[in-house]
Amino acid sequence: MSLSNLAIIGPGLLGGSIAMASRAKNPATRISIWARRDDAVEDVKKRGVADVVSTDLRSVTEGAGMIVFCVPIGAMASLAGKIAPFVPGDALVTDVGSVKAPVVESLGKIFSKRARFIGSHPMAGSEQTGIEASRADLFEGAVCIVTPEEATPPRDVEQARQFWTMLGCKPRTLSPAEHDRVIALVSHLPHLLAATLVNLVCAENPDSLKFSGNGFRDSTRVASGSPGMWAEIFGVNRSEVKKSVDAMIEKLREVSGFMDDEAKMRQFLSDAKSWRDELKKE
């Protein structure tokens, strides 16, 4: 992998931030960005975060040592199919999708003859979107999960981890299926809970928000995320998310059943506090 030539497919929050972080960490890197629309190309050009910005996939990816897909999951396979014929044979290809098994399966197949594919999920999203929200420090301290398949060479895993580490991430490794199961619990379920809570409270009476404090504010921040992006995530990972929702419902019923038992409630809340306090130490 040559980190000196980086191609980014899609100039959103993540694509833009990868460009800015790369430039900040490795000023010599040649950065090329593909955007679907001419006006997006103009917008990215104005920001001066890339050497090449184009709607032409070939001119963006040829010669690239590293290619990162930063488009919605549903758009990846079609773009990957177009790139495959002329992608450099030794290029490392990855993506930033929030669901991994289906992406790894389809892109892995497309790039199995040429180049080397490995999935990634940098957990550095935000409720903001678009290149205008991009930041060179977006990845600083963020977890990035790299998701090799059984047949992925260790060298590819190592190179993907190095790439994300260079951008500021803390790299972790999980299989694609394991990723989708764990992320359903720690990311997709919390998002669904936040959106459901906001809708529950406001459908009952929008004025209720006037009586909310910081707890509600923090608990529901993620509900301001992009509806389009999240609707796609829930659709693609629905089987794992539904399992998480079912488990959550079962646990809520259980707690509701012993709410009168102060000792039991205290133990339940104390367990949660101990686990949650661990996160503060990181």
Next chain:
Amino acid sequence: MSLSNLAIIGPGLLGGSIAMASRAKNPATRISIWARRDDAVEDVKKRGVADVVSTDLRSVTEGAGMIVFCVPIGAMASLAGKIAPFVPGDALVTDVGSVKAPVVESLGKIFSKRARFIGSHPMAGSEQTGIEASRADLFEGAVCIVTPEEATPPRDVEQARQFWTMLGCKPRTLSPAEHDRVIALVSHLPHLLAATLVNLVCAENPDSLKFSGNGFRDSTRVASGSPGMWAEIFGVNRSEVKKSVDAMIEKLREVSGFMDDEAKMRQFLSDAKSWRDELKKE
């Protein structure tokens, strides 16, 4: 009401912060604090936030124009009963409990012959506790819900609102029952969801926390709150909290049922985003 003589019953996060905020806003206010234990009295004295600090209820409350109960809900009635015989007849008495109907009923009765009682709920808690976490600016911009009964004179409502406004709060008014219903939704339910989510994720595999990002962190921050205080809140407000949990479960089932329908999911998430974005504007 004379704001020049303030008695605070209980030197925790809220009691300590009321003393500090009062001193900052009205340096001439004479502040007296009651603490249950001698070592707590010594601790408060060292901080220099009060003129009188004592375990003796009489010396703390006599002459007070305003008395604020900042002890756990379960300790309020017994302390109120001890104070009632010598409390100044025109003193305004309030409390900071997170559940209002039972508190207003019991303290309202105790102070019905002497003094004037009105419930308050400043929503300025935090996952921290104790006077060591107290801050003069804790109430700045926080909502405080004042909960008059039907028979409460408008003058008492106005004075309570003025007191909290003086400390930096945005005052709101609700009946005690309405408070408990709304707060079950915007505060107690979010807390229960956070604690349940943390326990669900960690019971399955504590290592999952290593794969969590800012979304999980924000969604679960409140789960670090005091288990004892929250176990009491859930016990006292259990009928409203259980209703909220049931409504949440019903809504989660509904969403889980249309997770494959991208257009419907997008609408659901878009509604949540619109409501949640309103909170950012405040």
